[in-house]
Amino acid sequence: MLTSNRESGFGRYDVMLEPRNLEDDGIILEFKVLLPRKEKDLQETANEALKQIKRQNYEALLAEKGIPRERIRKYGFAFCGKQVLINAVDE
Numbered sequence: 443m444l445t446s447n448r449e450s451g452f453g454r455y456d457v458m459l460e461p462r463n464l465e466d467d468g469i470i471l472e473f474k475v476l477l478p479r480k481e482k483d484l485q486e487t488a489n490e491a492l493k494q495i496k497r498q499n500y501e502a503l504l505a506e507k508g509i510p511r512e513r514i515r516k517y518g519f520a521f522c523g524k525q526v527l528i529n530a531v532d533e
Contacts, residue, residue, distance in 0.1 A: 467514070470500050
């Protein structure tokens with residue numbers, strides 16, 4: 443199931459893909475636009491997206507539904523115009 447901008451943990455994630463089977467991975471996507479006043483490049487912006495996923499505990503909803511935390515994939519997307527960088531958490 444695909445959901446968007448719903449509460450989980452201490453905030454609202456951008457996109458969550460909830461698996462139909464508990465054996466499959468859950469996926470959390472967080473999108474950020476590069477703000478030159480705050481971040482120096484797309485890498486820093488993507489890292490900030492991943493930090494937000496962790497800080498806000500967005501995985502709580504999936505964990506409550508029985509998805510093991512090691513099966514929850516987290517991706518931070520950074521945008522600047524037509525450029526995109528995607529980072530993932532390695533756990």
